[in-house]
Amino acid sequence: xxxxxxxxxxxxxxxxxxxxxWLGSLFLSFVTIRAFSIEETYADIFSKGYGLVPLMxxxxxxxxxxxxxxxxxxxxxxxxxxxxxxxxxxxLAKLVAAGISASIINVSVFLTVCLAALTKxxxxxxxxxxxxxxxxxxxGSNITVIQMILIMIATIILGSFFFAQVxxxxxxxxxxxxxxxxxxxxxxxxxxxxxxxxxxxxxxxYLFFTPLWGMMSCELIRFKAPMVAPIxxxxxxxxxxxxxxxxxxxxxxKQE
Amino acid sequence: xxxxEIRNLTxxxxxxxxxxxxxxxxxxxxxxLLGPNGSGKTTIMKQITTLIEPTKGEIIYNxxxxxxxxxxxxxxxxxxxxxFGVYKNFSxxxxxxYVAALKGLxxxxxxxxxxxxxxxxxxxxxxNKVVGKFSGGMKRRVGIAQALLNDPKILVLDEPTAGxxxxxxxxxxxxxxxxxxxxxILLSTHIISDIESIAKETIMIKNGAILMKGNHRDIxxxxxxxxxxxxxxxxxxxxxxxxxYKTVNIQRGVDDIELRxxxxxxxxxxxxxxxxxxxxxxxxxxxxxxxxxEV
Numbered sequence: 001x002x003x004x005x006x007x008x009x010x011x012x013x014x015x016x017x018x019x020x021x022w023l024g025s026l027f028l029s030f031v032t033i034r035a036f037s038i039e040e041t042y043a044d045i046f047s048k049g050y051g052l053v054p055l056m057x058x059x060x061x062x063x064x065x066x067x068x069x070x071x072x073x074x075x076x077x078x079x080x081x082x083x084x085x086x087x088x089x090x091x092l093a094k095l096v097a098a099g100i101s102a103s104i105i106n107v108s109v110f111l112t113v114c115l116a117a118l119t120k121x122x123x124x125x126x127x128x129x130x131x132x133x134x135x136x137x138x139x140g141s142n143i144t145v146i147q148m149i150l151i152m153i154a155t156i157i158l159g160s161f162f163f164a165q166v167x168x169x170x171x172x173x174x175x176x177x178x179x180x181x182x183x184x185x186x187x188x189x190x191x192x193x194x195x196x197x198x199x200x201x202x203x204x205x206y207l208f209f210t211p212l213w214g215m216m217s218c219e220l221i222r223f224k225a226p227m228v229a230p231i232x233x234x235x236x237x238x239x240x241x242x243x244x245x246x247x248x249x250x251x252x253x254k255q256e
Numbered sequence: 257x258x259x260x261e262i263r264n265l266t267x268x269x270x271x272x273x274x275x276x277x278x279x280x281x282x283x284x285x286x287x288x289l290l291g292p293n294g295s296g297k298t299t300i301m302k303q304i305t306t307l308i309e310p311t312k313g314e315i316i317y318n319x320x321x322x323x324x325x326x327x328x329x330x331x332x333x334x335x336x337x338x339x340f341g342v343y344k345n346f347s348x349x350x351x352x353x354y355v356a357a358l359k360g361l362x363x364x365x366x367x368x369x370x371x372x373x374x375x376x377x378x379x380x381x382x383x384n385k386v387v388g389k390f391s392g393g394m395k396r397r398v399g400i401a402q403a404l405l406n407d408p409k410i411l412v413l414d415e416p417t418a419g420x421x422x423x424x425x426x427x428x429x430x431x432x433x434x435x436x437x438x439x440x441i442l443l444s445t446h447i448i449s450d451i452e453s454i455a456k457e458t459i460m461i462k463n464g465a466i467l468m469k470g471n472h473r474d475i476x477x478x479x480x481x482x483x484x485x486x487x488x489x490x491x492x493x494x495x496x497x498x499x500x501y502k503t504v505n506i507q508r509g510v511d512d513i514e515l516r517x518x519x520x521x522x523x524x525x526x527x528x529x530x531x532x533x534x535x536x537x538x539x540x541x542x543x544x545x546x547x548x549x550e551v
Binding site: 001004073076082084086089 | 305327
């Protein structure tokens with residue numbers, strides 16, 4: 001299983017175009033942070049971190065969308081399915097590999113933003129409460145900067161695995177990588193696109209229950225999401241992922 | 257001894273019967289699956305390799321239904337599909353490592369086996385080069401190597417020699433003959449000489465059903481006295497012969513034209529001679545001429 005996961009990661013992540021976009025995103029993540037006051041710069045960790053979601057989405061769905069369509073188009077799917085581990089285990093290996101790859105990419109983008117900000121103040125003020133940062137001004141949250149960073153890393157990993165499963169499921173259903181890329185991107189990015197409109201309409205509370213906000217958990221804190229939101233999101237992540245694994249296996253086996 | 261019993265295998269797609277009541281028992285050795293395009297050869301292979309389920313009938317391996325054996329059965333299979341694209345950014349070695357992992361081989365087992373097979377198919381020196389840059393024949397050899405990784409008891413090869421040069425084909429035939437003692441090898445090909453030289457039995461498929469099955473002698477004996485050679489130096493007569501008889505081969509010499517024809521009755525030409533039937537003749541007799549290539 002370890003070899004399968006390692007080589008699946010190689011298939012998804014170590015492609016020239018993937019590496020170019022990744023490096024570009026890391027560069028953008030680094031230069032996006034500028035030295036203002038400590039409160040403003042640290043607030044940027046979260047505002048700019050959330051602002052980089054479209055790039056994360058593009059990279060993730062670039063990886064996921066080809067995961068099964070590549071097998072179908074190259075006729076490797078048939079060969080894989082005739083092997084001992086070519087049904088259930090390969091579906092799991094692809095999920096773990098996609099989850100790890102997406103986590104590496106998303107966490108690396110977020111950590112670059114963090115490091116760009118924290119190094120400007122030699123890692124001082126990590127215990128600043130979020131309510132001191134303009135981005136969280138109305139939240140009244142006494143969570144510290146470092147705690148929020150750690151929570152974000154954890155939820156980004158969780159979210160990466162969730163979106164990995166969504167992307168893999170869409171890929172398993174499609175013959176062309178374009179379909180899972182567009183549909184998956186929309187599924188992930190819709191809350192990001194609609195945020196402005198919903199905020200003006202006073203309907204932002206509905207975004208508490210979206211997977212994107214579950215992944216970028218700073219938004220839940222920023223808009224004072226009720227405790228039920230993270231609980232709902234965790235349950236939804238787990239249940240949906242389990243169901244999608246089943247559906248993905250079915251779609252992969254059925255596809256000739 | 258391995259025994260694979262195919263019982264009343266039928267596969268339908270809507271109204272179309274891709275396979276129609278196929279019953280055959282395979283034991284250790286090489287079996288050639290011969291038939292024109294669309295005759296149902298690949299469908300049989302896909303059912304044997306569990307890629308698709310039969311509409312009716314069953315496949316039994318050593319007394320157990322392969323559906324029940326599931327993963328255990330797949331651990332015994334080696335399969336080379338008709339066409340498959342290797343991952344372009346993988347080296348030959350990485351590709352084989354990937355398939356070895358799919359086949360459940362441990363790291364140690366796969367390391368030894370991969371080196372052995374890369375040597376066997378003559379790709380050891382280029383093992384670390386990306387497969388995307390390989391020629392068609394080299395990719396085919398990678399495919400052959402992956403099929404053998406788990407030392408399969410049932411080896412299913414769909415057009416394995418397509419794209420190989422004559423030397424590689426000869427080497428591949430020898431390899432199959434060597435390894436066929438303890439496994440069932442099912443070989444589908446259009447290249448009649450491949451089947452002629454290595455298959456212990458040939459199964460001829462037409463319209464999804466078995467047309468004929470047997471060893472070379474059985475199959476050729478059905479053609480005994482039906483194959484003729486006619487020589488002529490008259491172009492018009494040559495055209496007339498072609499129009500009147502199923503013509504397998506036309507050989508233009510310096511002074512004359514030699515036609516090889518199949519007929520139930522002896523053609524009424526002075527130079528007509530009965531000749532020994534060949535496998536190619538059988539194919540031509542039962543299948544349309546246009547379906548024969550690379551004999």
